[in-house]
Amino acid sequence: MKSISVVIPNYNGKHLFEKYFENNYKILNTLGTKVQIIVVDDASSDDSVAYLEEHYGNNITIIRKEKNSGFSHTCNLGIQKATNDLIFLLNTDVTLEEGYFEKLYKYFELEDTFGVMGRIIGMEDDNILDAARSPKILGRKIKPSNFFYLKDSDTLTPTFYLSGAIALMDTRKLKAINGFNEMFNPYYGEDQEMSIRAWRLGWKCYYEHNAVCRHEVSASTKGHKDNYSVKRIYFRNRYYMHHLHLHGIDLNLYHMQVILSDVLPSIITLQFYKAQAYLDFLRNMNELSVKKTAFKTQMKHHKSNIGINDVIENIKMMLKYKQVVKL
Numbered sequence: 001m002k003s004i005s006v007v008i009p010n011y012n013g014k015h016l017f018e019k020y021f022e023n024n025y026k027i028l029n030t031l032g033t034k035v036q037i038i039v040v041d042d043a044s045s046d047d048s049v050a051y052l053e054e055h056y057g058n059n060i061t062i063i064r065k066e067k068n069s070g071f072s073h074t075c076n077l078g079i080q081k082a083t084n085d086l087i088f089l090l091n092t093d094v095t096l097e098e099g100y101f102e103k104l105y106k107y108f109e110l111e112d113t114f115g116v117m118g119r120i121i122g123m124e125d126d127n128i129l130d131a132a133r134s135p136k137i138l139g140r141k142i143k144p145s146n147f148f149y150l151k152d153s154d155t156l157t158p159t160f161y162l163s164g165a166i167a168l169m170d171t172r173k174l175k176a177i178n179g180f181n182e183m184f185n186p187y188y189g190e191d192q193e194m195s196i197r198a199w200r201l202g203w204k205c206y207y208e209h210n211a212v213c214r215h216e217v218s219a220s221t222k223g224h225k226d227n228y229s230v231k232r233i234y235f236r237n238r239y240y241m242h243h244l245h246l247h248g249i250d251l252n253l254y255h256m257q258v259i260l261s262d263v264l265p266s267i268i269t270l271q272f273y274k275a276q277a278y279l280d281f282l283r284n285m286n287e288l289s290v291k292k293t294a295f296k297t298q299m300k301h302h303k304s305n306i307g308i309n310d311v312i313e314n315i316k317m318m319l320k321y322k323q324v325v326k327l
Helices: 014-028 048-059 071-081 105-109 171-176 190-200 227-245 248-268 273-283 285-301 308-319
Strands: 004-010 035-041 061-064 086-089 094-096 113-122 128-130 135-138 141-144 148-150 168-170 204-215 324-326
Touching: 004 014, 004 071, 014 035, 014 048, 014 094, 035 048, 035 071, 048 061, 061 071, 071 171, 086 171, 105 113, 113 171, 113 190, 135 308, 141 227, 141 248, 148 204, 168 171, 190 204, 190 227, 190 285, 190 308, 227 248, 227 273, 227 285, 248 273, 273 285
Parallel strands: 004 035, 004 086, 035 061, 113 204
Antiparallel strands: 086 168, 094 204, 113 128, 113 168, 135 141, 148 324
16 A cells, blocks of 8 residues: 655644544544655644644644745645655645545556546535546637546546645656646646646546545635635636647637637726736746746656647547546
8 A cells, every 4th residue: 555645735724723634634544554744834824833733743744834825835845845655635624534545546556647536525515516627628728627427436537637635646746747836826726737737748637436525615715815816816827827738829829819808808897807817927928938848848758749639639538438427
């Protein structure tokens, strides 16, 4: 059985640790394998760290950041510290059901598995909040489909991306792609972009419907920013993702589509967050180019020439003739 390093990003989550951590801690410590728990505190202003030190002391590793910087950087610090075979990213607002990990180990018997995630349901009900996604293209915009799962539970289910809240990943592969892109700080879209890089290197992301956890919706990001700022960050990160993974005429057509369908309507309707998000994106073009070039070099190293369109086709082929249950 592979050993697991658990990476938990935290920002002002003392109330969430009080509610959910003990259950997760017990489940992790009954796995019968080596488990390392790393909490990375993103400069919290509450008593999160003091609470963990008092109740869990020497049983977990705590990394304290001096300055708040967001999800990607926080997770990457934990990923760097991880020493076990697999890395499990776990949000503070998630509680695991019994048997979660036992249903995921089989995926790592496959050489090309990057990672797997389970089903996320509500904290108070069984409504599905996250499941498998397949990619689709609208014009040149790449979007994830609605949630789905496969009727035949023995069939491996591909997913376009792994949720950063509950992803179990191969440590070697995760470190090989340098974790999350920190341009996506403070949050949104970083898990999708990282998963796309994994697919493009020839690895696969999976969804396991029978592994279940519960999630308190948006509890870990609640109160970070006002609604306008959140929407601005969301769209900026979408523009980042497309620019990083589209090339040539597809990229040019994408930017035309964004200007016509996002930026101009945003200005006309005085809902400026999309226009401002696009300006944020333009200001960071140089850094994006550096990231894009670095990944191109990495793809050569892995002898891969898989583009985003190939990823979309590969996932479609994996789902062909399967009984897809759409949610």
